[in-house]
Amino acid sequence: MTAERSQDEGRITDEEIQRKIPPSARGREIQVGIFVLVGIVSFIAALFLLTDPAMFRGRYKVSTEVPDAGGIRRGDPVQMRGVNIGRVDGFEMAGAGVRITIEVAGEWPIPSDSRARLAAPGILGGRTVEVIPGSSPQLLMPGGVMPGESVSGVMDIADDLGEQARVTLDRIQGLLDDEAIASVHASLRDLGALMSSMATIVRDQRDEVAAISASLRRSAGQIEELTGNPELERGLARADSTLAELRVAGESLTHATESFETVIGRVERGEGTLGKLATDEDLYQNLNTALEEILLLERDIRENPGRYIRLRIF
Incomplete structure (x- = not known):
């Protein structure tokens, strides 16, 4: 018991170590920690600013231009031969039409002569971008542009039928x-x-x-x-x-x-x-x-x- 007490008395506790460190050394440690943290945050921010975030998810972006977006929304699905291969990432006005940017999963390559088509909206709304693949052996690179087209929706067809019915009624009258x-x-x-x-x-x-x-x-x-x-x-x-x-x-x-x-x-x-x-x-x-x-x-x-x-x- 006497030996154990002597050993405990010979040890230096953490509190004693902290009291023995000069205040200036503590400040330098805090400054170094803050500097390292700021450096890590800056590095991550630079990666996001200088690179495409989709690359971190193994995806790439391409775009298509259509005369009328027909109510498309961000996040609407992108399909090729009935398989979901991505989603709508964004859209913007481009001249007389609309440029739609789509984000495609990296495991789905798209031939360079492919074209995009906006399918008719469903009953609950929303549209689907259908990628109609071409036959070219060359692939569409990130940032590439596909020609696009729109398909008349149910409401457009109903409007056309209504107009034809009105013309027919006028003739009958x-x-x-x-x-x-x-x-x-x-x-x-x-x-x-x-x-x-x-x-x-x-x-x-x-x-x-x-x-x-x-x-x-x-x-x-x-x-x-x-x-x-x-x-x-x-x-x-x-x-x-x-x-x-x-x-x-x-x-x-x-x-x-x-x-x-x-x-x-x-x-x-x-x-x-x-x-x-x-x-x-x-x-x-x-x-x-x-x-x-x-x-x-x-x-x-x-x-x-x-x-x-x-x-x-x-």
């Missing part, structure tokens, strides 16, 4: 003018009346021809008994053929009249698309010309039925 619709209605009524009149004329002529044919048959029977002339049979056959043609024509005109009455009814109820043709001046003029020609034909048939129906007995 122009076609559905009240005066034009009334003119078409009147023309259809006149044409329907004319077709009805023509059908009546054909029915009347058919009845007359039927009566003439019956009379000729009776006369032919009597004449055949007397003369047995085959020319009379041929005349009767031609009369039967003419009667059959008139019957078919009468049925066709009757069906046409019913069809026009149906069309007129649909147009008056606002159905169909005939009203859209009201502004076609050429169609309207052609329709009037056709009506005039049909009226002239009707008048000529009434005045000269023999010009259209010829019966030869001999």
Whole structure:
């Protein structure tokens, strides 16, 4: 115990050492420490100022220029063939477009003839820079520039569709003018009346021809008994053929009249698309010309039925 006490008494404690150091030496130590700390901070600051911070993360920066950034944001992903290879680092105005700087991971080299495309934004917003790789064996170096293009977004497409819809509605409204619709209605009524009149004329002529044919048959029977002339049979056959043609024509005109009455009814109820043709001046003029020609034909048939129906007995 006595030996241990003597050893403890012979030791110098830290407090005694601190008391024995002169104050000037302590100040120098503090100054040296501060100087070393300032040197380290200055060295780190110089590295960040003189070099690209991306290099410390194993990345490199390239840029692209597009006419419209379309709401791109810092940190938006950069993809190549569907794989995330980096992010948007920043953007700035450059002439008539926008220069976008992207930061790419070092393990993803980009061919020098690649191009960048801004993909359409998603439902939640944000855009993706798609790098479309080229086929060049040379690689895009840090600081290189790729040509860029923008893709129309959902809102741009919706705006285009809306504009097209407005133009179409304006055209439809122009076609559905009240005066034009009334003119078409009147023309259809006149044409329907004319077709009805023509059908009546054909029915009347058919009845007359039927009566003439019956009379000729009776006369032919009597004449055949007397003369047995085959020319009379041929005349009767031609009369039967003419009667059959008139019957078919009468049925066709009757069906046409019913069809026009149906069309007129649909147009008056606002159905169909005939009203859209009201502004076609050429169609309207052609329709009037056709009506005039049909009226002239009707008048000529009434005045000269023999010009259209010829019966030869001999």
